[in-house]
Amino acid sequence: MKIFLVYAHPEPKSFNGALKNQAVESLTELGHDVKVSDLYEMDWTHYLGKKCYTEIENKDFFKPQQESMGKKFIEPIKKEMEKVAWSDLVILQFPIYWFSMPGIMKNWVDCVFARGFAYGGDVGILENGGFKGKKLLISMTTGGPSMFYSKEGQFGEVQRTLFHIAHGMGFFCGMDSLKPAIWFSPARIGQEAREKMLKEWAERLKGIENEEIVPFHHTKDYDENTYQLKKGLKTNLEILGDF
């Protein structure tokens, strides 16, 4: 498989760094092709705005979704698009920051998942999105322990926190989600427990090609006129929560 690992952590010696290194090592050993974007090392300061384009068509009224259709992106963004286009599987490796991904990675998504490439224009959405046929694997560490991330816990279900990424960013553009890998509180457990997690990660990656995907609803499951789920179907949120 062609695997593109996008990694965002400010410290190479962190547990996120270890998970990234483990993935590169394991996946390479297994014979996969691996590319990595280390957003901190790249000093990814791009955010979605005029500077993303080499030329602006409508200088009077900047509309990012329209400018994106012209495909005149600056080189750093083009390179990331090429890596996404190349890949069969995208792995996002990050520490949870404020119940989402770090801003540096969010900026990367805002810039790279452009209209006309990821979705929109001639490209569809959901199972017809620009990234159809690709898979997405979220690998996220937390500060809070797992009991905080339950339905009745202070933070609410972790799967619901990830819904805006797995469904909102991934499946919206056609990427099928694998089960998110959540690594609770690596900084609060001992070295031994962290090594056990790394082994688990290596173990899981062995079967990565044949994993089940989260069965989010396809277009046919929505009413054509109201865009509401047809009667009796579980919501996507429930599907992710139960997966």
Added chain:
Amino acid sequence: MKIFLVYAHPEPKSFNGALKNQAVESLTELGHDVKVSDLYEMDWTHYLGKKCYTEIENKDFFKPQQESMGKKFIEPIKKEMEKVAWSDLVILQFPIYWFSMPGIMKNWVDCVFARGFAYGGDVGILENGGFKGKKLLISMTTGGPSMFYSKEGQFGEVQRTLFHIAHGMGFFCGMDSLKPAIWFSPARIGQEAREKMLKEWAERLKGIENEEIVPFHHTKDYDENTYQLKKGLKTNLEILGDF
């Protein structure tokens, strides 16, 4: 009231720009003190990392949450912290980007809501957070129409999308949320409908001081040992959804 408006949109002539201008005009007329951070104009490229600090205590192993406790932030971050500290109400004005805030604003939160200032260390969390006594108002525009943002709709409930901001970023640090202002599909409706929205916004802002707050659970509502909600209580997600 002291009101701090944080605004993130790449085009001043956008509807987001109009909402921002309307808020500044209305709130000033009403006698409030208003400060604005226009993140695009400021070219906010800071993300949480070593460059946020004037000095790093642990050069061998960078831990942002620990470095933040030293309070040696660079000037641009200090200035934003001062504006938050000064304010009674923070308004976040942004277009929804990938079911969350734009990356440029997420980076702002990652940098400014620092440990030891917003939460953690001597500072508590939830109703004892660093921002207790302050209020938060999310004012967000969307591309998708409201029917997409229902429970059975393709995007799921919009309140659930906002939960990671209202509860995760705001109430986690002690900020009470006002009802989010959601402006559906301004780009798809006519000029007249947009002007009606701006009037609604101006109207709402007249009573901003006396609005009800979202009654998220306080510490006492959680079991002391398991950190789970006490039996029979609605979850925070349901509370926000019903508000």
